[in-house]
Amino acid sequence: MSAIQTAYGDAVTADRLLVNLDLNLLVTLDALLRERNVTRAAEQVGTSQPAVSAALARLRRYFGDELLHRIGNRYELTPLAIQLAARTPPALASVRRVFDVSTDFDPATVERELTIVTSDYAATVLGPIVAGLLSRQGPGVRLRLVQTTPEAVDHAADTLRSVDGILLPHGFLTDTPHTDLYEDRWVCLVAPENDLVGDELTLAHLGELPWVVLFHRPTAFAPAAQQLRMLGVEPRIDVVVDGFLQMPFLVAGSQRVALLQEHLARRIAPAAGVRVLPCPFDAVPVAEAFWWHPMYRADPFHTWVRDLLVEAGRQVAMP
Incomplete structure (x- = not known):
């Protein structure tokens, strides 16, 4: 049998499974995996507890797995259920999007x-x-x-x-x-009491001052920071954060410096009590x-x- 015939046969088998599968079970499965409780899952989907219990029994037969197993007075997910918990919400969202499509779309009425x-x-x-x-x-x-x-x-x-x-x-x-x-443009943040910086920053400052940076991973960097490295300036990293909003407050009261988008910097610099200065290099815009x-x-x-x-x-x- 050719690879094409095999693939076609697999697709036909999958289609037959879908025909015999009640997609309402996907909604119930999602609620059960989130709530780990039959009563609360029933409340989430707006049905009775016996109906959810019956759906759970069908799901257990379908997957050949308990999905939820009791430990003391609570339920825990089985290893298979943990895998399903990651896949069910995206699958449910995709199904909803299929039925959301309408040729007579009116944003005022969409829910x-x-x-x-x-x-x-x-x-x-x-x-x-x-x-x-x-x-x-x-x-x-x-x-x-x-x-x-x-x-x-x-x-x-x-x-x-x-x-x-x-x-x-x-x-x-x-x-x-x-x-x-x-x-948006990149700007630099420094504390008012940072006596190493006057009215403007220089490339020498950026090479000497400690930095607050975002993520600091090979695939997670500000393009402007990468550009700075191409100019021969390697930031001396002092603090790594996972959000831009934290940066001004970690610059405040220190000798640290940070790169931030100007629209955001103008909004939160006053609250953090830091200065906003132009970049001393032609930073690629956001x-x-x-x-x-x-x-x-x-x-x-x-x-x-x-x-x-x-x-x-x-x-x-x-x-």
Whole structure:
């Protein structure tokens, strides 16, 4: 039998399994794996406890696994259930998106969740504008902003299958559909009492002062920091953080320096009590974009979301 025939046979078998499988079980499975309790799962899906117990019995037969096993007065997930707990939410989200598609799309009447993976920078600068536009144009759309991680970016192809998109500057992803939103400049932060720095920073300062940096991993870096290394300046790293919002407060009262996006720096520098100074080199600007999976290219809801984000980016860029 050829590889093509084998693949076709596997696909037919999978289709037959889906025909005989009640997709409502996916909703119940998701609730059971999250709640680890039949009564609470029943409340989550809006059905009776006996109905959920019956669904659990069917799921156990289907997977040939207990899924939930009792330890004392509580339930724990089996190893297989732990694997399913990671796969079920994305699968459920994909099923919902299939049935959300409509040729007569009206954002004023849609009821769904918009999930975007983002840094705390974009969530702070762009998030309030997006939330305001949604409340006016799509009041039934709930916005969920999920904090990004290096793993989410490193495995963006997988990440984008379970969310609506990622807010991320250019320089990290390739061969992925995106919508450009706005540009931002890099600035430097120093404490007012840092007597090593006068009215301006120099490249010599950046090589001598201790730094606060984000993540500090090969695939997780600010492009401007990488550019600095290309100029022969290797930052002396003192503190590593996983969010931009922490940086000004770790610069305050110290001799540390940090690179931060200007739109964010102008918002939070006063609260942290730090100075905002121009970069002493021609730092490549932040080109913020919305990255999304190709399956959403013609999706009416997603097309509307991309237009809304472009409008939000325009408002960010306004002087």
